[in-house]
Amino acid sequence: MKDQQNDSQSIDLNYLTTITGGDRDKLIxxxxxxxxxxxxxxxxxxxxxxxxxxxxxxxxAAQLKANLNYIGRENLILTLSQLESEFEISPNSQKVQxxxxxxxxxxxxxxxxxxxxxxFLLKD
Amino acid sequence: MNSRINCIIVxxxxxxxxxxxxxxxxxxxLNLVASCSSAIEASNLxxxxxxxxILLDVxxxxxxxxxxxxxxxxxxxxxxxxxxxxYAVSAFNLEVTDYILKPVSYPRFLKAIRKVMxxxxxxxxxxxxxGKLFVKVDxxxxxxxxxxxxxxxxxxxxxxxxxxxxxxxxxxxxxxxxTKLPEDQFMRVHRSxxxxxxxxxxxxxxxxxxxxxxxPVGVTYQKFLMTRLNTL
Numbered sequence: 001m002k003d004q005q006n007d008s009q010s011i012d013l014n015y016l017t018t019i020t021g022g023d024r025d026k027l028i029x030x031x032x033x034x035x036x037x038x039x040x041x042x043x044x045x046x047x048x049x050x051x052x053x054x055x056x057x058x059x060x061a062a063q064l065k066a067n068l069n070y071i072g073r074e075n076l077i078l079t080l081s082q083l084e085s086e087f088e089i090s091p092n093s094q095k096v097q098x099x100x101x102x103x104x105x106x107x108x109x110x111x112x113x114x115x116x117x118x119x120f121l122l123k124d
Numbered sequence: 125m126n127s128r129i130n131c132i133i134v135x136x137x138x139x140x141x142x143x144x145x146x147x148x149x150x151x152x153x154l155n156l157v158a159s160c161s162s163a164i165e166a167s168n169l170x171x172x173x174x175x176x177x178i179l180l181d182v183x184x185x186x187x188x189x190x191x192x193x194x195x196x197x198x199x200x201x202x203x204x205x206x207x208x209x210x211y212a213v214s215a216f217n218l219e220v221t222d223y224i225l226k227p228v229s230y231p232r233f234l235k236a237i238r239k240v241m242x243x244x245x246x247x248x249x250x251x252x253x254x255g256k257l258f259v260k261v262d263x264x265x266x267x268x269x270x271x272x273x274x275x276x277x278x279x280x281x282x283x284x285x286x287x288x289x290x291x292x293x294x295x296x297x298x299x300x301x302x303t304k305l306p307e308d309q310f311m312r313v314h315r316s317x318x319x320x321x322x323x324x325x326x327x328x329x330x331x332x333x334x335x336x337x338x339x340p341v342g343v344t345y346q347k348f349l350m351t352r353l354n355t356l
Contacts, residue, residue: 019230030139058183070139
């Protein structure tokens with residue numbers, strides 16, 4: 001996917017750093033919550049899409065978007081919005097499956113980047 | 125206010141809860157009683173504990189924030205904190221105190237908390253010296269005219285108050301100082317600086333020029349600062 005390389009380079013910690021007052025331990029705690037929570041939420045989203053549960057799809061996409069917003073990942077937020085729109089039009093479509101796969105791949109890269117970042121912060 | 129405001133956080137998102145916990149911890153006058161991951165958990169707690177303020181998300185599974193509010197006979201103050209604007213009308217119909225969009229900045233959070241601390245119609249605590257701030261220097265209390273205060277700088281456990289021609293170093297936190305200064309005249313523009321808005325000489329890029337000093341403006345305060353200035 002063309003945006004994946006850009007995604008992997010653009011974790012924006014501005015908001016979290018400000019909100020934690022630059023406290024490294026608090027920042028690490030928030031990033032760890034992101035690491036724990038995001039895969040679970042995506043898994044639930046994937047299931048909800050499969051079961052065609054519209055309300056759940058919206059709720060889980062909203063949760064993912066809120067968390068991605070905290071680290072400045074607008075591109076991925078847009079893709080999630082696109083998934084929601086496509087799901088509303090045609091929940092069984094190939095486009096929905098393609099978007100889900102794209103989101104999963106990009107989240108995997110993001111998870112790896114954040115793990116690396118947490119490791120770096122813990123060593124520092 | 126003499127007593128602290130007992131508050132709870134209600135949000136199904138763990139990251140948002142942790143962020144709000146940080147904001148509450150940073151805010152003088154708030155006491156966090158619980159951080160709930162669902163409206164049902166909050167409802168159970170509200171039936172047992174005296175809560176003054178709910179920091180409440182809207183979209184949650186099983187029971188939404190709005191449904192929780194509708195179910196309460198006696199509503200505490202409520203600040204809705206959500207990602208979507210579309211619930212604002214319903215929320216204000218339920219008489220919430222404020223409605224904040226995520227991600228929440230500290231200045232916006234503080235503004236909402238101030239509405240809770242000094243709600244319309246409730247008289248504020250009367251102070252005998254509304255135009256002055258008394259600071260303890262050695263064994264004396266010195267009254268500083270608020271209009272003469274140019275800015276306040278954080279210095280570890282102390283703050284340095286700059287007035288015309290004089291500086292006072294006082295044992296206090298930035299939060300403590302902020303609660304003593306009128307919010308229409310003073311604003312925090314950085315973790316380490318509070319400025320008197322009437323004293324700002326110019327703003328260049330992300331720097332305020334005040335009393336001959338160059339003060340950085342923190343990224344989260346930039347937009348808020350611009351809304352506070354009378355600009356053409």
